Amino acid sequence: MAKKRIVSTTINGRQVELLCEPRQTLLEVLRDTLDLTGTKEGCSNGNCGACTVLMNGRPVVSCLVLAVEAEGATLETIEGVAPVDGLDPVQQAFLENAALQCGICTPGFIMSTKALLNENPDPTEHDVRFYLSGNLCRCTGYDKIVRAVLDSAQKRKKAVAAK
Amino acid sequence: MSTVERDKAKAGSNGNGKPYKVIGTRPIRHDGVDKVTGRAKYGADIHPTGLIYGVVLRSPHAHAKIKSIDVSKALALPGVRAVVTHKDLREPGDRILELGEGAVNLRELSNNVLAADKVLYKGHAVAAIAADTIHIAEEAAGLIKVDYEILPSVLDVEAAMNSGAPLLHANLFTDELGQKATQPSNVAKHFRFETGEIEKGFAKAKLVIEREFRTATVHQGYIEPHNATALWNADGHITVWTSTQGAFSVRQQVAELVDVPISHVKVIPMEIGGGFGGKIRVYLEPVAAILSKRTGRPVKVLMNRADVFEGTGPTPGSYIRVKLGVDAQGMITAGQAYMAYEAGGYPGSPIGAGAMCIFACYNIPNGRIDGYDVVVNKPQTSAYRAPGATNAAFALETVVDEICTQLKLDPLEFRLKNAAREGTRRVDGPVFPRVGMIESVEAIQSSEHWKTPLTGKNRGRGVASGFWFNCGLKSAVSATVNPDGNVSLVEGSTDIGGSRTGIAMQLAETLGIAAEDVIPTVGDTDSVGYNDITGGSRVTFATGYAAYEAARDIQRQMVGRAAQLWEVDPSQVTCEQGSFIGPEGKKFTFKELAALVNKTGEPVVGRGSVDPEGCGGAFATHVVDVEVDPETGKVQILRYTASQDVGTAIHPSYVEGQIQGGAVQGIGWGLNEEYFYDAQGTMKNATFLDYRIPTCYDLPFIDTIIVEVPNPGHPYGVRGVGEVPIIPPPAALANAIAQAVGVRMTQLPMSPPRVLHEILAKKS
Ligand code: FES
Ligand code: FES
Numbered sequence: 001m002a003k004k005r006i007v008s009t010t011i012n013g014r015q016v017e018l019l020c021e022p023r024q025t026l027l028e029v030l031r032d033t034l035d036l037t038g039t040k041e042g043c044s045n046g047n048c049g050a051c052t053v054l055m056n057g058r059p060v061v062s063c064l065v066l067a068v069e070a071e072g073a074t075l076e077t078i079e080g081v082a083p084v085d086g087l088d089p090v091q092q093a094f095l096e097n098a099a100l101q102c103g104i105c106t107p108g109f110i111m112s113t114k115a116l117l118n119e120n121p122d123p124t125e126h127d128v129r130f131y132l133s134g135n136l137c138r139c140t141g142y143d144k145i146v147r148a149v150l151d152s153a154q155k156r157k158k159a160v161a162a163k
Numbered sequence: 164m165s166t167v168e169r170d171k172a173k174a175g176s177n178g179n180g181k182p183y184k185v186i187g188t189r190p191i192r193h194d195g196v197d198k199v200t201g202r203a204k205y206g207a208d209i210h211p212t213g214l215i216y217g218v219v220l221r222s223p224h225a226h227a228k229i230k231s232i233d234v235s236k237a238l239a240l241p242g243v244r245a246v247v248t249h250k251d252l253r254e255p256g257d258r259i260l261e262l263g264e265g266a267v268n269l270r271e272l273s274n275n276v277l278a279a280d281k282v283l284y285k286g287h288a289v290a291a292i293a294a295d296t297i298h299i300a301e302e303a304a305g306l307i308k309v310d311y312e313i314l315p316s317v318l319d320v321e322a323a324m325n326s327g328a329p330l331l332h333a334n335l336f337t338d339e340l341g342q343k344a345t346q347p348s349n350v351a352k353h354f355r356f357e358t359g360e361i362e363k364g365f366a367k368a369k370l371v372i373e374r375e376f377r378t379a380t381v382h383q384g385y386i387e388p389h390n391a392t393a394l395w396n397a398d399g400h401i402t403v404w405t406s407t408q409g410a411f412s413v414r415q416q417v418a419e420l421v422d423v424p425i426s427h428v429k430v431i432p433m434e435i436g437g438g439f440g441g442k443i444r445v446y447l448e449p450v451a452a453i454l455s456k457r458t459g460r461p462v463k464v465l466m467n468r469a470d471v472f473e474g475t476g477p478t479p480g481s482y483i484r485v486k487l488g489v490d491a492q493g494m495i496t497a498g499q500a501y502m503a504y505e506a507g508g509y510p511g512s513p514i515g516a517g518a519m520c521i522f523a524c525y526n527i528p529n530g531r532i533d534g535y536d537v538v539v540n541k542p543q544t545s546a547y548r549a550p551g552a553t554n555a556a557f558a559l560e561t562v563v564d565e566i567c568t569q570l571k572l573d574p575l576e577f578r579l580k581n582a583a584r585e586g587t588r589r590v591d592g593p594v595f596p597r598v599g600m601i602e603s604v605e606a607i608q609s610s611e612h613w614k615t616p617l618t619g620k621n622r623g624r625g626v627a628s629g630f631w632f633n634c635g636l637k638s639a640v641s642a643t644v645n646p647d648g649n650v651s652l653v654e655g656s657t658d659i660g661g662s663r664t665g666i667a668m669q670l671a672e673t674l675g676i677a678a679e680d681v682i683p684t685v686g687d688t689d690s691v692g693y694n695d696i697t698g699g700s701r702v703t704f705a706t707g708y709a710a711y712e713a714a715r716d717i718q719r720q721m722v723g724r725a726a727q728l729w730e731v732d733p734s735q736v737t738c739e740q741g742s743f744i745g746p747e748g749k750k751f752t753f754k755e756l757a758a759l760v761n762k763t764g765e766p767v768v769g770r771g772s773v774d775p776e777g778c779g780g781a782f783a784t785h786v787v788d789v790e791v792d793p794e795t796g797k798v799q800i801l802r803y804t805a806s807q808d809v810g811t812a813i814h815p816s817y818v819e820g821q822i823q824g825g826a827v828q829g830i831g832w833g834l835n836e837e838y839f840y841d842a843q844g845t846m847k848n849a850t851f852l853d854y855r856i857p858t859c860y861d862l863p864f865i866d867t868i869i870v871e872v873p874n875p876g877h878p879y880g881v882r883g884v885g886e887v888p889i890i891p892p893p894a895a896l897a898n899a900i901a902q903a904v905g906v907r908m909t910q911l912p913m914s915p916p917r918v919l920h921e922i923l924a925k926k927s
Contacts, residue, residue: 021298023298031207031208032210035210036201037201037204037205037207037208037210038200038201038202039201040205040207040386040387040436041207041388042386042387042388042436042468042851043388043467043468043850043851044467044468045468045850045851045852046852047468047850047851047852048386048468048851050386077201078200078201079200079201081200082200087196087199087200091196091199091200094199095191095192095195095196095199096191097816098189098192098661098816098817098819098820100195100198100199101437101659101660101661101817101820101821101824102385102386102387102434102435102436102437102438102659102660103194103198103199103203103434103436104205104385104386104387104436104437105386105436106198106199107199107201110199128859129859129860129862130860132858132859132860133858133859133860134858135858135859136386136851136856136858137386137859138383138384138385138386138437138439138824138828138856139437139659139660139820139824140820140823140824140827141820141823141824141825141826141827141828141857141862141865142823142827142857142858142859142862143819143820143823143862143864143865144816144819144820144823145859146859146864147864
């Protein structure tokens with residue numbers, strides 16, 4: 001077994017130093033070492049998007065990232081999305097639009113949606129469907145998810161305008 | 164877009180005679196915040212102190228004898244704590260255990276959990292290791308030496324039925340119409356349903372069409388893999404944390420397989436990431452339990468995605484032949500079906516349900532259905548949303564469409580004419596009470612979608628209908644009145660899609676309080692009364708019924724308390740809209756009285772415990788517009804509308820969600836999904852990349868029309884929603900493809916190569 005490494009990274013705005021084996025994925029370390037179990041595992045090979053986190057602002061499937069690759073990176077996981085005093089507009093929109101059934105895909109969708117709206121604050125339905133096609137949901141048929149994402153964009157615009 | 168077509172008068176008369184306050188509204192689900200913030204704990208998220216990890220070693224062969232298993236090298240690896248095989252389970256004998264959506268033979272269940280002397284499919288569990296880390300356990304799995312004698316395998320239902328096919332079980336003798344056959348075979352059972360006189364019926368027909376259909380093995384495809392964590396305590400009590408559709412069912416299965424009294428197993432149902440019927444039978448739970456017994460530590464065992472595809476319940480591939488006759492007026496005179504379903508390694512496909520559903524949308528005066536349950540070297544099939552019915556509807560609804568085309572009949576008019584209605588006898592015997600087949604068709608008829616003509620090249624529109632029984636079964640809840648007027652509700656139906664809110668809403672409606680004033684919790688097997696599985700579209704119906712009963716129980720107790728406080732007879736106190744009204748203008752709101760409860764006597768705890776008879780069957784009709792690319796055979800969905808009789812929609816958003824999700828699973832089944840095997844019986848596409856479920860990019864919005872024909876067997880008219888929407892899509896798509904490019908697809912999935920093949924065959 002290879003020696004453990006120390007990895008220094010920023011997770012949800014906090015400096016974190018962690019110890020991991022070189023073979024451990026970021027997903028495994030987030031879930032098993034750091035107890036950030038909000039990031040979900042659906043396939044472990046990059047095909048379902050349930051493990052999506054933001055790494056330096058870009059969405060990545062954390063099951064295909066080695067934890068050692070997070071050295072020096074800034075990470076955002078589902079646990080860091082909500083402000084202290086409530087929910088993020090994306091989370092609120094998912095609730096109001098009933099965009100989850102079992103909810104296992106939800107953290108991944110919310111992270112991908114955050115990334116989409118950062119890149120494109122005013123997406124069309126087609127933009128949404130294209131951008132989120134790497135996130136699988138088996139329960140909803142995506143109808144309410146797509147609506148929630150479109151609604152999130154509106155909510156975010158309002159929130160920005162109000163500031 | 165969604166519409167709710169509510170018959171107000173009827174809906175009201177089923178409840179309290181007044182319009183509902185809570186039912187039919189769309190509150191935010193109670194578990195919502197936990198699920199959008201990542202706080203909700205699913206099975207894989209549990210981490211008890213001292214946790215170690217288990218890994219299951221699986222068979223690389225589709226069919227083989229296990230000659231020996233040598234675990235010595237694995238045990239010698241540092242960090243490995245135990246290795247178990249079938250010998251560590253008890254031999255439970257050939258007893259049948261009812262799981263709620265199908266029954267299992269306990270000996271077969273035990274052999275499926277860990278193979279005894281034979282493996283019956285690639286992916287069959289053979290041994291399990293517990294080690295300090297999952298990586299060590301994986302390494303150790305590679306060090307176990309299993310000596311296999313490879314046997315010839317048989318992978319599809321037609322081949323398996325041939326005489327001379329490799330036999331999976333030397334001691335399996337066909338139950339042939341109730342008689343036991345004398346020669347072993349892969350056919351576990353042949354049964355028949357019959358009504359009228361089939362030959363006479365066909366003789367009366369003007370047009371008779373007979374076709375054969377084949378459907379591929381598909382998987383439920385829940386995003387969360389199976390998981391189980393178990394702790395076998397020194398006192399012989401076992402705690403199991405798992406994602407399951409039925410905590411009580413897991414409790415019973417584990418108790419049977421590891422040989423402890425049922426009450427020594429406590430199952431804590433974690434949040435569950437999808438099930439669709441596939442998380443009812445146990446796979447990992449008994450394994451985690453025996454690994455824990457051997458190590459004295461809690462053990463967590465997870466499947467990876469390939470394990471899920473190769474080791475858990477797909478739904479059967481099937482061969483179906485349908486013959487249908489209609490007279491000059493377009494009335495069905497006779498119907499006949501031959502249906503053979505793959506069961507997987509052990510008997511038990513959903514052929515029974517498939518056979519009961521195939522003709523159920525119609526009045527079939529003369530009918531015969533022959534069903535065959537056939538074992539093949541594939542994973543043991545499990546329930547999948549309306550188990551057995553989708554295969555059947557694909558066959559029947561395609562023949563119906565062909566008849567309509569040939570006789571130039573409008574397909575919706577044909578359905579209305581022949582629709583099953585109150586009093587129609589199903590071929591297998593039962594007579595329908597009030598049902599909504601006609602209403603589901605009429606809803607499509609008057610939809611915007613149907614009324615908008617479809618134009619353009621290579622485009623077509625298809626319709627299809629489907630039926631599912633729904634079911635009742637047992638549920639129990641308890642509910643406590645808190646001093647602030649909120650009610651804590653403990654129920655035992657694991658919540659896969661928002662059901663705890665649907666149940667809480669029925670409690671709230673009955674008590675006259677807000678949905679938000681109910682705090683629902685899904686309890687473990689020690690904290691709540693017995694509950695059957697979450698499945699069969701039963702939870703909102705039966706557990707909702709139990710919540711209604713619990714609310715009535717609370718009301719009775721609170722009426723008593725009000726009477727005591729006012730010093731009047733309880734008969735002088737009535738409940739109105741959540742308030743308690745006494746003589747001379749005396750009144751308590753629910754909250755006012757709740758605040759006094761614990762100060763004036765015993766706590767108020769309501770109990771609801773039901774086994775309701777009156778579950779109502781559900782009907783759905785779907786319409787789809789497609790465009791087929793004649794160069795590639797790819798089918799693009801342009802527009803989709805699903806109508807369904809749901810009885811009463813408690814929370815319309817989640818009703819729509821069930822319909823949309825079911826429809827999309829049916830679309831995946833129809834267009835893409837399939838297990839690919841090589842000649843040795845190895846699945847070649849055991850990843851989500853190659854086993855392609857629909858993505859949001861493949862789909863338009865799914866429009867829904869909620870039809871409400873209240874079920875007389877439920878206080879609020881609930882029927883059940885989840886199962887039936889998966890049934891119509893493959894047939895509706897096939898019918899749309901036929902209209903678009905003039906080819907009749909008789910095999911699922913209708914993937915681009917298959918559609919292209921038919922297009923090219925037609926051209927030449
Ligand atoms: S778990 Fe990472 S993409 Fe599926
Ligand atoms: S809500 Fe279950 S997978 Fe998306």
